[in-house]
Amino acid sequence: MTALLPRLPAARRACLGAGLGALRRALLVARGLERQNARLAALGLDAVSECLRALGTRVPGVRYGADATLAAPPTLERVDRRV
Numbered sequence: 001m002t003a004l005l006p007r008l009p010a011a012r013r014a015c016l017g018a019g020l021g022a023l024r025r026a027l028l029v030a031r032g033l034e035r036q037n038a039r040l041a042a043l044g045l046d047a048v049s050e051c052l053r054a055l056g057t058r059v060p061g062v063r064y065g066a067d068a069t070l071a072a073p074p075t076l077e078r079v080d081r082r083v
Helices: 010-058
Strands: none
Touching: none
């Protein structure tokens, strides 16, 4: 598209040049936001992983699902606290 700009009349060239400049700026902003979003997602995953590691030390062998439900393994011994 930029190769065609010099061949256009001055009025069209100015209009298209301004539009292309706005498009470039919008794409740069979108890329920046995409990078920020990727960083936030990575930090969120790190935090969740850290929480799961901490929970795993409290109840070994337990699996935590994506919906944060707890699924104890069937071989986990239960303690009967009734007297």
